Amino acid sequence: MGQCFWESLCTEHQIDQDGFSIKMSDFQREQIGVYFEQQNDERYKARSLLIDGDPNSISEIKFSCIGNVFDTNCFLQGQWSAANCFGKGRQFYELNDLVMDQIRILVEKSDQLQGFQAMRSLGGGTGSGLGDTLLSKIREEYPSQIITNFCIFPSSYVSDSVVEPYNCILSLPGLLQNQDLCFCYDNRSLYNIHKNVIGKATREYKDLNQIIQMCMSGATSQWRFPSQVYNTMRKLATNLVPFPQLLFINTGVAPILHREDIINRSLSIKEMISMLQNNRNFLNHNLNQNKLIDFTSLFIFRGTHQNEQEILEEIQDQQIKTQYYIPDNQKVYQCNQTFNNEFRNSALKLENGTSITETLKLQLSNFQALFRRKAFLHYGFGDTDEMEFTEAESYLSDILDLYNSYEESFYDSQYSSETQKNKIENKQETSFQDISNKFISIEFPN
Numbered sequence: 001m002g003q004c005f006w007e008s009l010c011t012e013h014q015i016d017q018d019g020f021s022i023k024m025s026d027f028q029r030e031q032i033g034v035y036f037e038q039q040n041d042e043r044y045k046a047r048s049l050l051i052d053g054d055p056n057s058i059s060e061i062k063f064s065c066i067g068n069v070f071d072t073n074c075f076l077q078g079q080w081s082a083a084n085c086f087g088k089g090r091q092f093y094e095l096n097d098l099v100m101d102q103i104r105i106l107v108e109k110s111d112q113l114q115g116f117q118a119m120r121s122l123g124g125g126t127g128s129g130l131g132d133t134l135l136s137k138i139r140e141e142y143p144s145q146i147i148t149n150f151c152i153f154p155s156s157y158v159s160d161s162v163v164e165p166y167n168c169i170l171s172l173p174g175l176l177q178n179q180d181l182c183f184c185y186d187n188r189s190l191y192n193i194h195k196n197v198i199g200k201a202t203r204e205y206k207d208l209n210q211i212i213q214m215c216m217s218g219a220t221s222q223w224r225f226p227s228q229v230y231n232t233m234r235k236l237a238t239n240l241v242p243f244p245q246l247l248f249i250n251t252g253v254a255p256i257l258h259r260e261d262i263i264n265r266s267l268s269i270k271e272m273i274s275m276l277q278n279n280r281n282f283l284n285h286n287l288n289q290n291k292l293i294d295f296t297s298l299f300i301f302r303g304t305h306q307n308e309q310e311i312l313e314e315i316q317d318q319q320i321k322t323q324y325y326i327p328d329n330q331k332v333y334q335c336n337q338t339f340n341n342e343f344r345n346s347a348l349k350l351e352n353g354t355s356i357t358e359t360l361k362l363q364l365s366n367f368q369a370l371f372r373r374k375a376f377l378h379y380g381f382g383d384t385d386e387m388e389f390t391e392a393e394s395y396l397s398d399i400l401d402l403y404n405s406y407e408e409s410f411y412d413s414q415y416s417s418e419t420q421k422n423k424i425e426n427k428q429e430t431s432f433q434d435i436s437n438k439f440i441s442i443e444f445p446n
């Protein structure tokens with residue numbers, strides 16, 4: 001996932017395998033310092049650390065085509081894997097200090113720190129456990145900085161490890177306490193997208209990651225290229241997260257087609273918006289589409305600039321089914337830089353709303369199916385005791401209740417405003433009063 005992301009960045013900013021710029025345009029250069037640091041020899045180095053318990057996946061990146069874009073100090077690895085266990089991932093004590101030292105060095109090298117971006121999977125022991133420890137250490141040392149997470153949610157469709165729901169749920173309390181924004185990519189939905197939309201049932205990470213690559217490249221494009229809309233991590237986080245703790249972002253992608261079909265195809269805005277209305281194009285599927293509400297959303301269009309007013313009108317026209325909890329909290333950002341320099345145009349919808357709940361509910365029920373039977377606990381979960389399992393379970397249940405209460409309050413307020421409206425209309429008929437402005441009041445739950 002990390003490799004895909006950095007490959008995209010190198011392609012879109014015209015950086016070659018050794019870190020040299022190849023005909024970089026001013027547009028591509030202007031914000032390049034956000035992700036790359038220019039060395040004295042003109043080469044660009046990624047501002048990144050690659051961390052793992054065991055050396056295998058790190059070696060893969062080190063010897064890949066983008067291996068030279070990373071500084072040798074960026075690769076931080078232990079000697080063994082966390083064996084799919086959250087508690088063991090938290091016990092990589094020797095890595096903690098190493099990583100924090102390198103983070104301090106990277107922070108010192110930056111002129112204007114925007115925040116931290118983490119990429120990890122929640123199903124394995126290292127991504128969940130070590131990720132949890134490191135992010136809480138970062139929060140402790142840099143409390144005012146924004147922390148953005150790009151997380152993969154596990155699925156039995158893709159992985160063979162049965163204890164992944166434990167790791168995922170155990171890592172959620174830390175995620176909610178220490179982070180500001182979390183982009184969620186559900187492996188079950190990614191598998192379904194490949195099977196149902198592209199027509200190729202695959203469990204191969206390289207296939208699943210192609211869609212993730214498009215999402216991550218798009219979601220970070222407003223920081224990487226000159227932009228007026230949410231051009232820092234903080235602006236994106238403050239505008240996409242209206243309620244603390246409801247910080248999970250779902251992503252819709254258009255187009256999702258065979259790569260060969262996409263490259264030479266130009267899609268109209270209307271076609272892309274229509275694709276983004278379809279639940280099948282989201283990285284967290286939710287079948288309960290009619291009842292969903294959006295708190296906030298950002299549409300990102302990549303490719304040739306279009307008239308923004310027309311885009312907004314098209315969104316309004318097509319979004320008959322989507323319900324908005326907060327009025328006017330829907331923004332559009334257009335980026336001339338195309339995805340990977342190969343798509344003519346593409347679009348994303350970053351959405352904070354109740355569509356994410358299906359992924360969370362599924363993880364919770366998979367966790368409960370194991371935990372009720374105390375299954376696999378005898379393998380030992382490192383320093384994690386049963387109380388921590390129970391607390392993590394109730395933490396997520398509370399979050400789901402919160403989503404539910406927002407949904408209910410929205411539909412209650414809609415119902416009461418409908419009743420109000422009917423009353424007003426009845427009154428109009430009899431008294432012929434001119435009521436020009438009708439306001440809909442929205443009640444916020446406690």
Ligand SMILES: Nc1nc2c(ncn2[C@@H]2O[C@H](COP(=O)(O)OP(=O)(O)OP(=O)(O)O)[C@@H](O)[C@H]2O)c(=O)[nH]1
Nearest residue numbers: 001081082083084121123124125126127154159205
């Ligand atoms: N989509 C996608 N999922 C991945 C990828 N790599 C791992 N996963 C998923 O992430 C989970 C396991 O993560 P790993 O990265 O193998 O585990 P880890 O975090 O290194 O932890 P340990 O192996 O226990 O040390 C499983 O659910 C995998 O299906 C990837 O490149 N793409």
